Amino acid sequence: MPLPIEMPKLSDTMTEGTLVKWQKKVGDKVEMGDVLAEIETDKATMEMEAFDDGTLAEIYVQEGEKVAVGQQIALLALPGDKPGDAAAPRPAAPVKTSAKADSSTVAPPAAPAPVAEVPVPASGAKVKASPLARRIAAARGVDLTRVAGSGPGGRIVQRDVLEAKPGAPAAAPKRPGTPAQPAMGAPAASVQSIPALPAGPNDRTLPLSGMRRVIAERLVASKSTVPHFYLQIEVDAAPLLALRSEINATAEASGRGKITVNDLVIKAVIAALGRVPKVNAAWAGDAIIEYAAINLSVAVAVEDGLVTPVLRDAAGKSLGEISETVKDLATRARTKKLKPEEYQGGTFTLSNLGSYGIESFFAIVNPPQAAILSVGAAVKKPVVNGAGQIVAGQRMTLGLSCDHRVVDGSLGSQFLGELRAFIEKPALMLL
Amino acid sequence: MNYDLIVIGGGPAGYVGAIRAAQLGKKVACIEKERAGGTCLNWGCIPTKSLLRNAEMYQTMNKRAAEFGFKFDGLSFDWNKIIGRSRDVSDKNAAGIEFLFKKHKIDYIQAEANLEAGGVVKVKFADGKEESHSAPKILVCTGCTARALPNLPFNGKTVISSKEAMILPTQPKSMLIIGAGAIGTEFGYFYNAFGTKVTLVEMLPNALPYEDADVSTVVEKAYQKQGINVLTNTKITKAEATEKGVKLTVSGKKEETLEAEVALVAIGVAPILPTGSLKIELTERGYLKVNDAYETSVPGVYAAGDIIGPPWLAHVASFEAIQAVEGMFVAGHKPKRVTTFPACTYANPQVASVGLTEGEAKQKGIAYKLGKFPFMASGKARAIGELEGFVKILVGEPNGEILGAHIVGPEATEMIAELGLAITLEATYEEIEATIHAHPTLSEAVHEAVGTAFGKAIHI
Numbered sequence: 001m002p003l004p005i006e007m008p009k010l011s012d013t014m015t016e017g018t019l020v021k022w023q024k025k026v027g028d029k030v031e032m033g034d035v036l037a038e039i040e041t042d043k044a045t046m047e048m049e050a051f052d053d054g055t056l057a058e059i060y061v062q063e064g065e066k067v068a069v070g071q072q073i074a075l076l077a078l079p080g081d082k083p084g085d086a087a088a089p090r091p092a093a094p095v096k097t098s099a100k101a102d103s104s105t106v107a108p109p110a111a112p113a114p115v116a117e118v119p120v121p122a123s124g125a126k127v128k129a130s131p132l133a134r135r136i137a138a139a140r141g142v143d144l145t146r147v148a149g150s151g152p153g154g155r156i157v158q159r160d161v162l163e164a165k166p167g168a169p170a171a172a173p174k175r176p177g178t179p180a181q182p183a184m185g186a187p188a189a190s191v192q193s194i195p196a197l198p199a200g201p202n203d204r205t206l207p208l209s210g211m212r213r214v215i216a217e218r219l220v221a222s223k224s225t226v227p228h229f230y231l232q233i234e235v236d237a238a239p240l241l242a243l244r245s246e247i248n249a250t251a252e253a254s255g256r257g258k259i260t261v262n263d264l265v266i267k268a269v270i271a272a273l274g275r276v277p278k279v280n281a282a283w284a285g286d287a288i289i290e291y292a293a294i295n296l297s298v299a300v301a302v303e304d305g306l307v308t309p310v311l312r313d314a315a316g317k318s319l320g321e322i323s324e325t326v327k328d329l330a331t332r333a334r335t336k337k338l339k340p341e342e343y344q345g346g347t348f349t350l351s352n353l354g355s356y357g358i359e360s361f362f363a364i365v366n367p368p369q370a371a372i373l374s375v376g377a378a379v380k381k382p383v384v385n386g387a388g389q390i391v392a393g394q395r396m397t398l399g400l401s402c403d404h405r406v407v408d409g410s411l412g413s414q415f416l417g418e419l420r421a422f423i424e425k426p427a428l429m430l431l
Numbered sequence: 432m433n434y435d436l437i438v439i440g441g442g443p444a445g446y447v448g449a450i451r452a453a454q455l456g457k458k459v460a461c462i463e464k465e466r467a468g469g470t471c472l473n474w475g476c477i478p479t480k481s482l483l484r485n486a487e488m489y490q491t492m493n494k495r496a497a498e499f500g501f502k503f504d505g506l507s508f509d510w511n512k513i514i515g516r517s518r519d520v521s522d523k524n525a526a527g528i529e530f531l532f533k534k535h536k537i538d539y540i541q542a543e544a545n546l547e548a549g550g551v552v553k554v555k556f557a558d559g560k561e562e563s564h565s566a567p568k569i570l571v572c573t574g575c576t577a578r579a580l581p582n583l584p585f586n587g588k589t590v591i592s593s594k595e596a597m598i599l600p601t602q603p604k605s606m607l608i609i610g611a612g613a614i615g616t617e618f619g620y621f622y623n624a625f626g627t628k629v630t631l632v633e634m635l636p637n638a639l640p641y642e643d644a645d646v647s648t649v650v651e652k653a654y655q656k657q658g659i660n661v662l663t664n665t666k667i668t669k670a671e672a673t674e675k676g677v678k679l680t681v682s683g684k685k686e687e688t689l690e691a692e693v694a695l696v697a698i699g700v701a702p703i704l705p706t707g708s709l710k711i712e713l714t715e716r717g718y719l720k721v722n723d724a725y726e727t728s729v730p731g732v733y734a735a736g737d738i739i740g741p742p743w744l745a746h747v748a749s750f751e752a753i754q755a756v757e758g759m760f761v762a763g764h765k766p767k768r769v770t771t772f773p774a775c776t777y778a779n780p781q782v783a784s785v786g787l788t789e790g791e792a793k794q795k796g797i798a799y800k801l802g803k804f805p806f807m808a809s810g811k812a813r814a815i816g817e818l819e820g821f822v823k824i825l826v827g828e829p830n831g832e833i834l835g836a837h838i839v840g841p842e843a844t845e846m847i848a849e850l851g852l853a854i855t856l857e858a859t860y861e862e863i864e865a866t867i868h869a870h871p872t873l874s875e876a877v878h879e880a881v882g883t884a885f886g887k888a889i890h891i
Contacts (some may be wrong), residue, residue, distance in 0.1 A: 130857030
């Protein structure tokens with residue numbers, strides 16, 4: 001009996017996947033463990049393996065199509081299969097066309113235009129929805145009063161909710177190994193419901209990628225539920241830049257890779273977090289968790305968004321290890337080859353826009369972490385030195401965005417002070 | 432004559448489709464070659480349930496009398512009356528269908544139908560008389576018949592199908608059953624209960640190979656305990672009809688030769704395609720090919736039931752026929768295809784399932800939690816002396832929907848409806864948990880099985 005192959009759920013937040021490439025074609029022999037296809041999830045491109053031996057009998061989803069998790073994408077004929085097989089197979093899940101699951105009709109985050117076409121019942125009207133539809137809607141922050149039901153008598157069923165666009169999520173999505181954020185209502189919902197101007201003939205409506213959707217959900221949750229405050233400090237970057245030139249001069253001679261400014265800042269951040277561990281923490285609803293390990297998330301810009309691969313157990317890593325690991329993670333982040341464990345479980349995030357010439361900025365806290373450091377470019381500017389003279393200096397501005405439930409002003413300042421000390425006197429990092 | 436709808440075949444698809452069309456005010460004819468009711472009512476579901484009832488009663492009295500405090504001197508049975516009761520049940524049900532045809536003013540035509548182009552159906556009666564009828568819509572429900580084993584054609588005496596197996600004039604001393612699906616399993620139980628030496632031969636790794644593997648294990652063990660020789664993973668390498676009966680050479684755990692008076696071939700079914708000059712496109716496996724509205728390649732000609740392919744189940748056939756007919760005559764009705772359906776086997780222990788098996792969930796990579804409750808821990812099961820089996824429920828993660836349910840044990844087939852409804856309504860485990868199940872009932876096991884998935888079961 002041929003086995004239906006369905007879109008697998010490759011991460012805890014995945015609801016749909018894009019079939020990037022079929023590695024097997026119809027008629028190919030498949031062995032257990034063979035890679036059948038590459039699937040793009042909301043986070044990465046992953047390989048889908050075969051769980052059985054057989055022959056790929058049919059392909060229902062073409063490369064580039066996006067389909068919901070659980071939808072049948074192919075059919076695998078097993079070794080014993082022959083036409084007219086005696087047994088009664090259970091019917092395969094109905095195959096939806098790509099158009100159904102395609103989100104091309106979904107407007108950008110602020111414009112739930114297609115959803116708005118659904119008549120909104122007067123407030124207080126009872127919504128007919130299945131228990132499963134209600135649970136999924138609650139988990140994804142979908143407003144059921146804005147969803148059209150396709151079940152008996154217009155009842156909203158699972159499929160309708162899965163095809164609807166989430167509004168403001170009720171809580172930050174859970175991450176494995178870290179506690180869930182408490183639901184704090186969704187003040188963003190009213191903002192979400194302000195419709196965008198309708199797209200004109202010359203405008204482009206871009207379908208949301210899985211990554212874009214997750215970024216939207218997570219950052220709306222962060223900005224609307226985490227009480228942010230911001231600290232900023234300007235540091236002398238000259239010693240760090242001098243150290244870098246020194247290291248790279250010898251690196252070149254010995255054939256090792258060059259160290260970046262960011263690598264040195266990462267090293268300094270790790271050292272500062274070691275001194276002020278209360279910043280390496282998370283809000284857990286009824287407690288604060290201070291993490292023993294420093295797992296540093298490093299923001300990496302990728303084609304249609306950003307990911308934050310994690311430099312794990314960063315304390316004690318040498319500058320060389322940091323440089324190589326971050327380079328490897330960043331490269332694989334750009335090609336979407338990261339494994340889930342490589343971008344999950346961070347305890348503090350660093351975002352550096354220095355290479356774009358940005359002098360200062362404040363990033364949004366990456367929940368459930370308590371703080372995020374925003375690193376600007378090292379720029380030459382006049383500085384008043386200790387002797388009261390105006391001299392040329394190399395300055396760098398550091399911004400710290402904090403979750404006030406975990407980090408208070410004095411604690412954040414203490415952290416930035418330690419960080420400045422390490423950046424201005426990098427030799428201290430040797431201690 | 433001109434009709435709104437002509438239905439060819441009077442089985443669970445045909446008669447149900449005809450009645451639904453009549454309810455919608457249509458002028459309907461139903462043409463049936465043999466007798467209304469189809470395989471289900473005449474040669475399948477219903478008469479076998481009658482036989483199985485006899486087998487259960489006899490087996491209880493024969494094997495468990497002392498346990499229940501009964502004493503019999505010379506307990507015996509009358510084979511002819513057992514078969515007779517089954518035929519009587521079938522006759523009465525068939526008569527019931529004819530009554531329903533009259534009630535709904537459906538023309539019931541007992542003749543052979545030939546499908547011609549242009550909505551014409553030519554019928555030929557047993558006495559040779561011919562008529563021609565026409566309708567803009569035709570529903571083909573011709574069903575299936577037992578499939579023969581290559582090299583061992585049916586002869587009606589020693590090599591038989593399920594049809595002969597339910598009317599054998601004398602009880603055979605030994606029987607080989609080829610195929611341990613629902614049909615093979617049920618007849619195995621029936622004949623063994625009355626003392627026939629039964630060997631079940633199955634090519635796939637398990638008896639009831641499409642049920643959850645845990646369920647198959649319980650059935651295999653129970654059968655072996657009852658004295659049935661169950662050979663799974665066993666291929667037939669040679670088959671011959673001899674003077675004394677049938678001889679099979681099989682290759683499984685070991686090579687062996689099996690002999691018996693009768694061989695029941697229960698390896699599946701083959702389509703009975705409609706006759707006549709009209710050509711209709713077939714599927715790869717030889718069934719009538721239909722679209723989502725159950726329409727064949729010929730506009731106006733629809734098909735439903737076993738003739739459009741598996742699963743070959745009466746309740747699925749009836750559903751399809753109703754969907755097809757409503758699609759034809761109810762404005763705006765979009766016919767639904769079958770997605771979730773229960774499957775039942777009525778031997779002892781009974782087996783019933785709906786939705787995904789655990790193996791299927793694993794294969795599809797669907798996250799689930801497992802709830803399982805053995806009847807051993809059920810007060811009602813102990814009271815009625817039926818402790819074999821369990822209720823096993825797969826709950827989807829993280830949303831808590833019911834992915835599949837598998838019951839093996841007493842009244843399993845009556846209990847599965849609750850879980851079918853749960854799936855159709857998209858109930859989650861919470862709704863089952865929040866529903867008070869009467870005490871003491873076997874259905875409490877469903878409630879407790881869901882509880883075990885979340886550490887809330889009380890009685891285990």
